[in-house]
Amino acid sequence: MSSVISKATLGRLPTYLEFLKRQEVEYISSTQIARALEWGEVMVRKDMNAVCGQGKPKVGYLRENLMTSILDTLGVDKNISAIMVGAGKLGTALMEYKGFSEYGVDIKAAFDNNPEKWNERFANGKRIYPIELLKEYCKENDIRIGIIAVPQSQAQIVCDEMIDCDIKAIWNLSAVTLDIPEGILVKNENLALSLSFLKTCMMRNEERNDF
Amino acid sequence: MSSVISKATLGRLPTYLEFLKRQEVEYISSTQIARALEWGEVMVRKDMNAVCGQGKPKVGYLRENLMTSILDTLGVDKNISAIMVGAGKLGTALMEYKGFSEYGVDIKAAFDNNPEKWNERFANGKRIYPIELLKEYCKENDIRIGIIAVPQSQAQIVCDEMIDCDIKAIWNLSAVTLDIPEGILVKNENLALSLSFLKTCMMRNEERNDF
DNA sequence: TAGATTGTTAATCGATTAACAATC
DNA sequence: TAGATTGTTAATCGATTAACAATC
Numbered sequence: 001m002s003s004v005i006s007k008a009t010l011g012r013l014p015t016y017l018e019f020l021k022r023q024e025v026e027y028i029s030s031t032q033i034a035r036a037l038e039w040g041e042v043m044v045r046k047d048m049n050a051v052c053g054q055g056k057p058k059v060g061y062l063r064e065n066l067m068t069s070i071l072d073t074l075g076v077d078k079n080i081s082a083i084m085v086g087a088g089k090l091g092t093a094l095m096e097y098k099g100f101s102e103y104g105v106d107i108k109a110a111f112d113n114n115p116e117k118w119n120e121r122f123a124n125g126k127r128i129y130p131i132e133l134l135k136e137y138c139k140e141n142d143i144r145i146g147i148i149a150v151p152q153s154q155a156q157i158v159c160d161e162m163i164d165c166d167i168k169a170i171w172n173l174s175a176v177t178l179d180i181p182e183g184i185l186v187k188n189e190n191l192a193l194s195l196s197f198l199k200t201c202m203m204r205n206e207e208r209n210d211f
Numbered sequence: 212m213s214s215v216i217s218k219a220t221l222g223r224l225p226t227y228l229e230f231l232k233r234q235e236v237e238y239i240s241s242t243q244i245a246r247a248l249e250w251g252e253v254m255v256r257k258d259m260n261a262v263c264g265q266g267k268p269k270v271g272y273l274r275e276n277l278m279t280s281i282l283d284t285l286g287v288d289k290n291i292s293a294i295m296v297g298a299g300k301l302g303t304a305l306m307e308y309k310g311f312s313e314y315g316v317d318i319k320a321a322f323d324n325n326p327e328k329w330n331e332r333f334a335n336g337k338r339i340y341p342i343e344l345l346k347e348y349c350k351e352n353d354i355r356i357g358i359i360a361v362p363q364s365q366a367q368i369v370c371d372e373m374i375d376c377d378i379k380a381i382w383n384l385s386a387v388t389l390d391i392p393e394g395i396l397v398k399n400e401n402l403a404l405s406l407s408f409l410k411t412c413m414m415r416n417e418e419r420n421d422f
Numbered sequence: 423t424a425g426a427t428t429g430t431t432a433a434t435c436g437a438t439t440a441a442c443a444a445t446c
Numbered sequence: 447t448a449g450a451t452t453g454t455t456a457a458t459c460g461a462t463t464a465a466c467a468a469t470c
Contacts, residue, residue, distance in 0.1 A: 008461060010411055014404045015388060029427065037388060042429095042463060049429065057427045057469045074407065075414045082406075089304035094402070096300055099386060103407030145410065169413040171406055175310060177226060177248060187409040191305070191400070193225045195293075195382055196285065196314035198398040199356065200221055202380040203286045219437060240451065253439060253453095260453065268445045268451045426470095433464070440457070446450095 005073060009047045012039075014103065016047070017070045020063055029060030076104045081141055082171075085158045086149035087112040087120075087128045090173060094149065095122045108141060131161075138165040147171045148178075216284060220258045223250075225314065227258070228281045231274055240271030287315045292352055293382075296369045297360035298323040298331075298339045301384060305360065306333045319352060342372075349376040358382045359389075 019036060020028070030045040037044070048061055052069035055061045071077065084091050087110040094100075095110055110128045112118075117128045129137065137143070146162035148155055148170060155174035162170060169185040172178055175193065180186050230247060231239070241256040248255070259272055263280035266272045282288065295302050298321040305311075306321055321339045323329075328339045340348065348354070357373035359366055359381060366385040373381060380396040383389055386404065391397050 006461075007412070010415075011404075011408055014401075014407055018386065018388070031427075040463065043461085045428065046430095046462090053429090055428050057429090058425075059470080060427070074411050078414065080410050080414070089300070089307055093300035093304045097402070099403035100406055103403060103410065105406055105410050144413065145406075147406075169409050171409055175229065177229070185409065185413050187405060187412075189402070189405055190225075191308070192310035192314060193222075194398060194400055195311055195316055195356075195358075196225055197222055198380050198382055198396065199291050199314065199316050200224075200285050201218070201398075202355065202396050203289065203291070204221075217437075242451075251439065254437085256452065257438085257454095264453090266452050268453090269449075270446080271451070428467105428469075430467080431465085433462105435462075436460095438457105438459075441455085443452105443454080445452075 005050050009050050010073070012047055013051065013070050013074055016044075017067060017074075020067050020070075023063060025063060027056075027060045028063050028066070030055070032060070074103060076102070079104045079106055080145060081143050082107045082145035082147055083134070083138065083141075083143050084110040084147045084149060085112075085131065085134070085162070086110070086151075086154075087114075087117050088149060091147075091149035092122060094147065094173075095126055096124055105145065107147065108143070109137065111137075131158075134161060135165050138167065143167060145169045145171065147173065149173045152176050216261050220261055221284070223258055224262065224281050224285055227255075228278060228285075231278050231281075234274060236274060238267075238271045239274050239277070241266070243271070285314065287313070290315045290317055291356060292354050293318045293356035293358055294345070294349065294352075294354050295321040295358045295360060296323075296342065296345070296373070297321070297362075297365075298325075298328050299360060302358075302360035303333060305358065305384075306337055307335055316356065318358065319354070320348065322348075342369075345372060346376050349378065354378060356380045356382065358384065360384045363387050 015037065016033065019033065030048055031041055034041040034044040048055060048066065051073045052061065052066055054065055082105055084095055084107055091110055095107060100107060109126055111131045111134050112128050113131045118130055120128050144167065146167040148158050150158050152174055155176040156178060159170060159178045163181065163184055172186055172188045175190050178186060226248065227244065230244065241259055242252055245252040245255040259266060259277065262284045263272065263277055265276060293316055295306055295318055302321055306318060311318060320337055322342045322345050323339050324342045329341055331339055355378065357378040359369050361369050363385055366387040367389060370381060370389045374392065374395060383397055383399045386401050389397060
């Protein structure tokens, strides 16, 4: 039953959640949600139906119920531990970002090969360790997600080490296309590519105003 | 002719480019590219055909030619100026990131409402101005892209100001769904959402290993 | 009952993949 | 000529949208 939810729907759930949090009504209809997010009405209804399926004709969905179902589908209550490799500017920004915990991801520590950083701490007290301690740390702390925020030249090396540490999912913030064995999940977050895409679409005068 | 290139294809071009740069052969075939990137062979061929259309049976594509065509399609040679609003950790990381210039985007300055930052400079010498100067700066420097890296509470306000400054495309790094008038391009880069999506897919044991 | 809203079935759309003819 | 590779046409797939019956 849980496996019938499409990736497209899963990707929209946090946006619904954010919107629902800000509402104060008891019931909310797919029409209202669609209008606020500027999404198709039927699509919203299908999404809602996929996660909770308890809408009432003429009334809509019990907001509380909807939120619980979304949280449940996203697995927000199940906390997952992650580590960051690379404590540069971007790595630091993400280590200190508070938004991840809302979705049940805890980035516990960072690793870097610059000895000067090993004594530093982030604003929230999280620590930076030598990269050599990665395997030991992952084993002891049940780390499932690895985040790559290192220069291009090191990305594949770090990736291989993470897989060796039994990490199951990688969030790749470098611009490198990683070579990954079957069974490991990768999400590429290439910021240069993303901004470049926006620029190209702008120059080509794309007509749609959201994507 | 240029308008027939799909968004899906446009999004893949930088990855092709990155790969082609690293090769040293004169000719390269779609088969080789597909194998290296682990993408479908026909899809690669269609992409190549869309941007340059000068493949030779039995030989493949002239690498130089292909690269020029991709650069051309992406409009890399046409430099576009951008500004950042928000000079926190994330804003700073992006201001100092060198990768954007490769695609012809120049983030010229940052704006922040914290007076303490107005005297600071980024590592590359770029400056931080009071937010009040935004409109004047945009007008004088032909700014077309605005980047939002401010706390949630300010995102919509900043967005409205940018539109007032005649900015045509917005890269939104905040977690807020922006309310935007017709004709303005927005790309949402919600990092919390992205990592949360990776986590959810991991927990649901997705079988595909790249997305 | 009438009307608003849900949920479902069919149609459409965009993108990828399969099959295959064209070409050097 | 044979074979590798391109380029095109048709089939497939996933997701969105349209149409409409079911429900309170």
